[in-house]
Amino acid sequence: MSVRVAVECLTWRRWSCLRGRQSVMAAAGRRECCKLAPKQQDKLPKRSKFPPAPSATHDWIGPPNPLSNMRPIVYRVPPNESELERRLRNMRQDTEDWNHQFWSQQNLTFGKEKDAFIVSQLKAKGLTERDQQGRRRTLTSEEMSVFYKDFLDKNRQRHVNYNKEWYRRNLSITFLMARVALHNLWKRVGRTKCRNTPAT
């Protein structure tokens, strides 16, 4: 890991001299950035890889997590947050964490079981994991489809439960979002009315 960080530090130092931002981004891709000296940070483009501080006006959405493919969100914290807004924020954060946990586990399990299946199939055929050129041996689509079907059948109940829970959470979050939006609109209309009344 430290080698990787060091490599990326060098990459960033080298590229900080270059004009082309495209090549910078292409090189960096989706990797986590290392901590840079303040001088280098000035030269970097404004958009960074770190979660920004919560803003008062908008949410921030980040890059997809490599394990779960879920995008983390830093929710906005308005200066005088109402009870409804706090509840909404907590609900969304909770659902985000729950989603991340489910999908990380799902993707990890899938990857592990798939590799185990490939190894066992190759062993049954009497082949080594890598061929003469050192490339990993692969199975045909037909052979892999046995694994895919098996994985789906094994996890059927888990998926059904996840589905039900996801629909429930999604709908309640959206409903609460609507309530918050209407509440804020009502407050703003009320404030405008109060402001207009002394003038009339």
Added chain:
Amino acid sequence: MYKTQCSRLTGLFGVSLKQKLVGCGPRCKQTAQGLVLPHRRDPSHWMTYQHLNFLKRQYVTKNLSALKQRAAPKRAAALADVDENDRDENRVQRIPTVEPTVEEVSTSAVARETSNNMTTSDETPHLQVETDEAREARLDGQWKPLKVEVGDLPDIYARLTKIKLTALVVTTAAAGYAMAPVAFDPAIFIATCLGTGLASGAANSINQYFEVPFDSNMNRTKNRPLVRGQISPLHAVTFALACGVPGVALLTYAVNPLTGFLGAVNILLYTCCYTPLKRLTIANTWAGSVVGAIPPVMGWTAATGCMDPGALLLGGILYSWQFPHFNALSWNLREDYSRGGYRMMSVTHPAMCRRVALRHSAALAGLAAAAPALGVTTWTFPLVSLPINAYITLLAFRFYRRADRASARKLFFCSLWHLPMLLLLALTCKKPREDDPASTS
């Protein structure tokens, strides 16, 4: 190198240094000018140890406080730099069970068994330019404010409503209207198309709203607006309501209540039946086929006001068409469906998947033959449509026998042009109305 003392490197020592540097110039890729100048510049521009790497690669030379770039050689070296580091990265990333790049590597490895050597990126039916993808991937790797950019809204809405699919749905509804044996009324026609388009867009938006975590895990769908956070879920639902309610209202009041009812039923079927069923049972494909069959029926009922056998025939053609179309598409997405927890025939019942695709491809020819019997078209229609029907049946048969990625892909792409062609041929062979001798066929 001490910056202060180097300023004294003029005179004899400077000359000898210059000669040495010039001497090794031809061995380097830089010109002598670039080598010599650094030691004369002011301290802020002096060469430090990084610049001594010029012997290995090209880079931007800082000359007289201006950035000078060599376009072609620098880029080659720049890419070499990138590759060098990427190789390190890739070596680290290939540790199994850590990162999804492993998934992509093994997915593309599985795909290598076909003669075409295509990667998973071409499973999307719509061809994507590589540079756009690379750019999007780059922008994706950053934190972005979840603010609605008004300038981006048309593009976001287009993707939210799956505009190309909606356009196809509107085309089938228009074909249904055109095939109906009534005089052409432009106002009703436009109202039908608009209403169907709005209803379809609303249904697609709700579908995307429900499927955010699943879409984010599948390659084909991970660039959808809700997944990328370009708009909030509430925004998507509001937009769907803003499209769906006027769409159905337009169909009900400007066209006729039956068409409006069918539109509303279709939205409900798609969002509340097909979308949840996708994760529960393979019956979702049949439900989805009904959803696809309803628009031409809507077009017909918009024209005539009642559900004639001709409407059901057109609906039947669309229903049968869905199977070769979808089964072929899903064949190459089996890994993604399995990982995402979608229950599709291609994963759970592969043999049935191919059988059903073949059966319904053959049924298309049968339905085309039934068209003159029901008075929808003349007898020429089954004849002129025979070549394309036979071709899709042949491809479906090859898919049935070979069951490989190439035949699935061919069948899918054939289905994309087969449907518009079939509808066009039906339109040209439409039975002229007996009551109006001057009617166009």
